[in-house]
Amino acid sequence: MTGPLTASPAGVNALSWGGVALTLLLVAVAIAVAARQRLGLTRELVTAAARAAIQLAAVGAVLGVLFRYAGVPGSLAWVAFMVAVAGQVAGRRGRGLPHARMAATVAVAAATATVLGALLGLGVLSAEPRVMVPIGGMLVSGAMQAASLALLRLRESATAARPAIEARLCLGLPAAAFAPYRRGALRTALIPAVDATKVVGLISLPGAMTGLILAGTDPLTAIRYQIVVMYMLLAANTLAALVAAWLAERTLFDHAHRLRPLPAEGTSP
Numbered sequence: 645m646t647g648p649l650t651a652s653p654a655g656v657n658a659l660s661w662g663g664v665a666l667t668l669l670l671v672a673v674a675i676a677v678a679a680r681q682r683l684g685l686t687r688e689l690v691t692a693a694a695r696a697a698i699q700l701a702a703v704g705a706v707l708g709v710l711f712r713y714a715g716v717p718g719s720l721a722w723v724a725f726m727v728a729v730a731g732q733v734a735g736r737r738g739r740g741l742p743h744a745r746m747a748a749t750v751a752v753a754a755a756t757a758t759v760l761g762a763l764l765g766l767g768v769l770s771a772e773p774r775v776m777v778p779i780g781g782m783l784v785s786g787a788m789q790a791a792s793l794a795l796l797r798l799r800e801s802a803t804a805a806r807p808a809i810e811a812r813l814c815l816g817l818p819a820a821a822f823a824p825y826r827r828g829a830l831r832t833a834l835i836p837a838v839d840a841t842k843v844v845g846l847i848s849l850p851g852a853m854t855g856l857i858l859a860g861t862d863p864l865t866a867i868r869y870q871i872v873v874m875y876m877l878l879a880a881n882t883l884a885a886l887v888a889a890w891l892a893e894r895t896l897f898d899h900a901h902r903l904r905p906l907p908a909e910g911t912s913p
Contacts, residue, residue: 710773711774711777716772719777723776723784724753726780726781726784727752727756730785730788731748731751731752731788731791733748733792734789734795734888735747735795737792737795737799738792738796738799738888741795741892741895742895743891743895747887747888747895748791748792748795748888751787751794751886751888752784752788754883754884755879755881755883755887756783756880759876759879763779763872782852782873782877783880786880786881787880787881790834790882790885790888791884793829793832793833793836794830794832794888794892797825797829797832797833798825798829798892801828829885830886833881834881834885840874841877841878850874852869856870
């Protein structure tokens with residue numbers, strides 16, 4: 645007898661495609677509520693659900709080939725592709741800052757390479773495609789979020805606090821002119837990761853741990869993996885925010901330590 649959850653050869657309950665199809669009922673509920681309340685989101689909900697299924701199916705097929713044939717070089721190439729995409733996405737948050745996308749890309753790349761390299765070099769994780777790709781994806785995602793928030797806050801501070809910054813510059817304090825705003829940007833960027841780490845296991849079971857438990861892994865083993873994930877994300881987010889803020893701050897001032905003019909909010913740089 646088969647159902648949404650069927651036994652795999654290893655004895656682990658595996659979710660069938662029939663079970664996935666049944667969850668469309670949940671999407672239908674969301675669409676019905678949006679239509680009933682006239683939210684104007686019906687088409688977007690349908691599009692989002694369809695895109696999620698198509699994109700994930702395509703990525704699953706690509707990863708199947710990657711894991712089977714590409715090996716470690718292919719895995720690193722895939723992680724590099726994710727870094728490039730994440731840099732473009734994070735850079736949009738700093739639109740108006742000079743070279744924001746470059747700063748975001750370098751920040752995400754530096755954080756991902758440093759933390760992933762440390763995990764592999766210390767032997768915490770094995771250098772296998774099935775390990776490197778998902779872990780790399782987690783690192784890239786966390787670093788992207790941190791870089792996005794850091795650039796966004798820097799952009800807002802450079803615009804709103806221009807008089808105060810220029811006043812410090814006039815007093816001959818170039819090093820201290822932007823320091824408070826840099827620290828504020830870093831704090832803002834790290835709050836989500838810090839808060840998530842504080843309450844992990846109390847409010848929700850994170851994705852990595854949940855996936856392992858659903859796959860039949862012993863909860864204590866899943867917890868060890870989740871601890872590694874939370875710690876690596878803290879490091880990656882911190883490094884990404886720091887590098888993004890440092891690079892963005894360097895482009896905000898010219899060679900004479902003058903704050904460069906920024907375009908108005910909502911306009912292209």
